[in-house]
Amino acid sequence: MKSYFVTGTDTGVGKTAITGAIAWVLRKRGIDVGVMKPIATGVGQKGRFRSEDVAVLHEAALTNDDEKTINPVFLPLPVSPYDASKALGIKIDMKMILERYKYLVKSHQVVLVEGIGGIMTPITRDFFVADMIKQMNLETIVVTRSTLGTINHTIMTIEMCKKYQIPVKGLVINYFDEKGGPAEQNAPSTLHEVTGLPILGIIPFVKNYQKPEIMADLVEKNMNINELIS
Numbered sequence: 001m002k003s004y005f006v007t008g009t010d011t012g013v014g015k016t017a018i019t020g021a022i023a024w025v026l027r028k029r030g031i032d033v034g035v036m037k038p039i040a041t042g043v044g045q046k047g048r049f050r051s052e053d054v055a056v057l058h059e060a061a062l063t064n065d066d067e068k069t070i071n072p073v074f075l076p077l078p079v080s081p082y083d084a085s086k087a088l089g090i091k092i093d094m095k096m097i098l099e100r101y102k103y104l105v106k107s108h109q110v111v112l113v114e115g116i117g118g119i120m121t122p123i124t125r126d127f128f129v130a131d132m133i134k135q136m137n138l139e140t141i142v143v144t145r146s147t148l149g150t151i152n153h154t155i156m157t158i159e160m161c162k163k164y165q166i167p168v169k170g171l172v173i174n175y176f177d178e179k180g181g182p183a184e185q186n187a188p189s190t191l192h193e194v195t196g197l198p199i200l201g202i203i204p205f206v207k208n209y210q211k212p213e214i215m216a217d218l219v220e221k222n223m224n225i226n227e228l229i230s
């Protein structure tokens with residue numbers, strides 16, 4: 001079965017919601033799915049996991065992996081990893097991250113890795129999320145918005161994937177509102193046309209979204225999960 005790196009055209013596009021939902025669906029199908037958020041930044045929260053993203057991913061996959069394996073690096077500042085590491089005087093240890101990633105790959109049938117920010121989010125001054133994807137040697141799924149502006153962001157992301165020779169499985173279009181304006185209505189077909197990539201799923205905007213199960217239902221209905229992992 002195949003593992004994936006889930007990236008996005010920007011922060012807040014729904015990487016965690018979609019990655020968690022895919023993990024949820026796979027677990028419900030009896031597949032042993034591991035999740036990873038190699039680097040998280042943010043204000044942090046109380047509880048088992050400092051990062052909210054990690055808590056969401058763990059709730060979906062329900063693995064026995066501990067926090068330092070699922071999320072080797074947590075930097076308590078809501079900025080890029082590079083900025084956070086500079087401000088906190090911490091060096092991000094990519095070797096350690098890759099060792100934990102390799103452990104997860106050995107321990108699970110499928111591993112879903114959520115990136116941070118977008119593909120060119122800096123981890124160090126000259127090492128980006130794209131470099132991390134290359135080191136993990138993973139195919140990526142790109143989560144993108146359906147709203148005005150998404151064509152530009154999506155093309156830029158895909159062009160960088162080409163530059164780095166990162167294989168892209170396809171796009172997941174999130175926050176789709178069927179009553180949206182013409183730009184939104186056209187987004188799925190235009191994004192497919194301009195990138196040449198398959199649209200793996202179109203996930204609607206959910207009002208008052210709270211429960212990850214709702215997103216899992218939508219992913220089940222709107223994505224071909226079997227095709228993804230076969």
Ligand SMILES: Nc1ncnc2c1ncn2[C@@H]1O[C@H](COP(=O)(O)OP(=O)(O)OP(=O)(O)O)[C@@H](O)[C@H]1O
Binds near residue numbers: 174203
């Ligand atoms: N289809 C949707 N409908 C409604 N709300 C959504 C949808 N997808 C995601 N959200 C909500 O939007 C917010 C941002 O989503 P999410 O955290 O998944 O983005 P992200 O790309 O992982 O962000 P980050 O860059 O911070 O990791 C979250 O509060 C999430 O619950």
Ligand SMILES: [Mg+2]
Binds near residue numbers: 015016017053114
């Ligand atoms: Mg996230």
